[in-house]
Amino acid sequence: MNVMEGIWRKIFIKNTYSSIRGRGIHKCAKDLYNDLQSNIEETQYCLKLDVRKFYPSIDHDILYKIIQKKIKDKWLLKLLKEIIYSADGVPIGNYLSQFFANLYLTYFDHWIKENVRCKYYYRYADDIVILDSNKDHLRNILIAIKFYFHNILKLEIKSNYQVFPVEDRGIDFVGYIFRHRYRLLRKSIKIKISKLIRRYMNKRISKCAFESRMTSYRGWLKFCDSKHFSYIVEHLSKYRLSTWNGDLT
Numbered sequence: 001m002n003v004m005e006g007i008w009r010k011i012f013i014k015n016t017y018s019s020i021r022g023r024g025i026h027k028c029a030k031d032l033y034n035d036l037q038s039n040i041e042e043t044q045y046c047l048k049l050d051v052r053k054f055y056p057s058i059d060h061d062i063l064y065k066i067i068q069k070k071i072k073d074k075w076l077l078k079l080l081k082e083i084i085y086s087a088d089g090v091p092i093g094n095y096l097s098q099f100f101a102n103l104y105l106t107y108f109d110h111w112i113k114e115n116v117r118c119k120y121y122y123r124y125a126d127d128i129v130i131l132d133s134n135k136d137h138l139r140n141i142l143i144a145i146k147f148y149f150h151n152i153l154k155l156e157i158k159s160n161y162q163v164f165p166v167e168d169r170g171i172d173f174v175g176y177i178f179r180h181r182y183r184l185l186r187k188s189i190k191i192k193i194s195k196l197i198r199r200y201m202n203k204r205i206s207k208c209a210f211e212s213r214m215t216s217y218r219g220w221l222k223f224c225d226s227k228h229f230s231y232i233v234e235h236l237s238k239y240r241l242s243t244w245n246g247d248l249t
Contacts, residue, residue, distance in 0.1 A: 007070050009021075011070070013106075013109045015109070016102065016123045017122070017123070017174075018123075019095065019102045019125075026223055028122055028173075029176055032129065033176075033178060036179070037181070039120070041133060042119070042131070043180070044131075044133050044165060045131065045133070045165055045166065046131055046163070046164055046171050047131075047139075047141060047162070047163050048127075048128070048161065049145070049158065050126050050128065051156070052157060055089050055091070056089035057154065057156070058100070060085050062153060063084055063090075063100060063103070066103060066107065090104075098125070101125060101126070105123065105126070105153075108149075116144055124174055129173050131166070139163055145157065166178070167179055167180065170184075172186060175189055176220070176224055184225060184226050185221070190226070196210065196214065196217075
């Protein structure tokens with residue numbers, strides 16, 4: 001896996017964040033939020049979409065051809081081919097599958113940035129956000145993406161894609177709701193945290209188990225503007241968010 005990552009890291013664009021060391025959810029959130037704050041006029045509208053049944057829809061032949069572009073070692077290619085063709089699509093869950101899925105869209109990333117020239121583009125796995133000053137331009141980009149997915153990657157976009165004003169609805173992405181001047185925690189994450197605190201306060205889980213489970217929520221709480229909710233979490237649970245070391249990876 002380290003060999004694969006070393007070969008492909010150089011070709012991943014900076015705006016894709018899943019399964020890449022040093023990036024991840026909070027780096028994605030930070031970059032998106034910085035662009036929203038710094039370029040309000042250029043980021044008035046959002047195109048948000050994801051792929052229909054992404055992992056099961058990954059075409060083995062296409063994925064293998066992508067891998068062959070960079071890997072020439074015959075033994076490694078044979079091993080990877082056995083893994084790729086061992087099941088339909090790509091199994092969900094393990095790190096190698098996530099890496100393959102990311103790899104499958106990497107040349108699409110380059111196309112959207114270099115050919116379509118999308119300045120504000122962010123991808124986490126198959127979840128995609130594109131920002132622009134013109135909603136009609138975003139609709140044209142959507143048409144181009146549909147064509148590319150269908151003809152080049154044999155993928156389909158989910159029917160729930162959206163083009164909307166950022167300030168009217170906010171961008172629901174990687175655990176946050178983004179607007180130009182603030183980002184709030186997604187409601188579903190707030191509910192999960194509240195349920196965890198309730199279990200802890202009712203002594204249904206130990207302090208050790210509580211703190212272990214809270215670890216996954218620390219980044220979201222630290223890097224959102226839900227200060228009132230964060231205050232309640234800290235004081236009800238006696239769990240200090242300030243102990244987090246600020247690592248974004």
